[in-house]
Amino acid sequence: MSDVIAANPFDSQPSQPAAAGALIAIEQSKAIAEVQAALMYARAQPRDPRRAMDKILQDCMRPGLAEEATYQYSRGGNDISGPSIRLAETLAKRWGNMEAGVKELSRRDGVSECLAYAWDYETNYRDVRTFTVRHWRDTKQGGYALRDERDIYELIANYGARRKRACILALIDGDVVETAVRQCEATLATKVEVNDELIAQMIERFATFGVTKEMIEKRIQRHMSALTPALAVSLKRIYNSLRDGMSTPAEWFEVGDDPAANVAQPAGGGSRAETVKSRMKAKKGAKAAAASEGSVAPQYTYADVADRLKTAKTKDELDAAADLVKSVIGDEALRTELGELYSTLAADFEKGDA
Numbered sequence: 001m002s003d004v005i006a007a008n009p010f011d012s013q014p015s016q017p018a019a020a021g022a023l024i025a026i027e028q029s030k031a032i033a034e035v036q037a038a039l040m041y042a043r044a045q046p047r048d049p050r051r052a053m054d055k056i057l058q059d060c061m062r063p064g065l066a067e068e069a070t071y072q073y074s075r076g077g078n079d080i081s082g083p084s085i086r087l088a089e090t091l092a093k094r095w096g097n098m099e100a101g102v103k104e105l106s107r108r109d110g111v112s113e114c115l116a117y118a119w120d121y122e123t124n125y126r127d128v129r130t131f132t133v134r135h136w137r138d139t140k141q142g143g144y145a146l147r148d149e150r151d152i153y154e155l156i157a158n159y160g161a162r163r164k165r166a167c168i169l170a171l172i173d174g175d176v177v178e179t180a181v182r183q184c185e186a187t188l189a190t191k192v193e194v195n196d197e198l199i200a201q202m203i204e205r206f207a208t209f210g211v212t213k214e215m216i217e218k219r220i221q222r223h224m225s226a227l228t229p230a231l232a233v234s235l236k237r238i239y240n241s242l243r244d245g246m247s248t249p250a251e252w253f254e255v256g257d258d259p260a261a262n263v264a265q266p267a268g269g270g271s272r273a274e275t276v277k278s279r280m281k282a283k284k285g286a287k288a289a290a291a292s293e294g295s296v297a298p299q300y301t302y303a304d305v306a307d308r309l310k311t312a313k314t315k316d317e318l319d320a321a322a323d324l325v326k327s328v329i330g331d332e333a334l335r336t337e338l339g340e341l342y343s344t345l346a347a348d349f350e351k352g353d354a
Contacts, residue, residue, distance in 0.1 A: 069180075202236075
């Protein structure tokens with residue numbers, strides 16, 4: 001007889017859950033110890049406001065930071081400007097005894113629940129913002145769900161950057177922020193040198209958002225060759241606003257005599273988004289007609305080619321859109337990103353054929 005008669009006395013105490021519980025307890029204790037250590041160090045080594053302010057002003061004297069330090073957008077007919085996330089991060093770093101960041105708390109059903117926070121260890125004051133991010137990207141032809149992990153991460157980072165900036169600015173004194181912004185403006189006023197290279201670079205950057213040289217000239221009421229340092233600073237703020245998603249090109253520029261201006265408005269007046277979409281479609285049609293006549297070389301914006309790649313329904317359409325990448329206006333990084341997008345979509349088509 002080899003049957004087991006006696007019951008296992010350890011059967012009611014599974015080892016795996018106990019081990020998992022112990023690991024969780026260790027991580028919790030570690031996190032608590034790190035926070036306590038940071039609070040104790042902050043109180044033992046309090047910040048010197050004068051020294052911190054000197055470091056902030058020195059950083060704001062760098063042209064590279066000053067160019068990205070502020071954004072600008074239009075609301076109610078007034079231009080509103082403020083410190084960008086880049087300046088906010090510099091302030092937090094130099095102010096000291098602070099922690100700020102963005103965390104993804106959960107992800108389910110195509111939606112991420114996130115948290116942005118800033119914590120001043122010296123005063124033990126925290127500012128926390130919770131928000132949700134849908135894994136979805138809108139385009140002119142509609143929208144599509146994001147599947148690539150990199151796309152989802154970049155979308156969350158974009159949404160979280162604005163909340164993180166708000167948390168940091170809620171902790172740092174307003175006069176410190178205002179002084180830093182004034183120093184950045186002074187740096188730009190003295191360091192900006194308007195030359196052909198700067199003008200060409202500015203035109204290329206705005207072109208990634210569908211803004212043409214003529215639209216810029218109509219806003220500044222002069223030819224680009226007559227650009228002044230003050231106007232260059234203003235245009236850089238507008239570009240930072242577009243890049244950070246604080247505003248749209250339609251809020252700053254008018255199509256004017258462009259062929260897109262002759263597009264009929266949607267029935268009932270239509271929304272601003274519908275008007276912009278119709279104008280962009282008309283611009284594409286005018287550009288294609290001009291190219292067919294041989295009057296101008298075809299050029300495309302990043303958004304134009306990206307939309308064609310994402311809306312391609314066959315492999316041939318995808319390859320045709322990929323041929324336009326080399327004609328995209330802007331720097332090489334944009335064309336490289338479009339190439340990576342093509343590779344990802346091409347792989348999806350191959351999986352579907354298989």
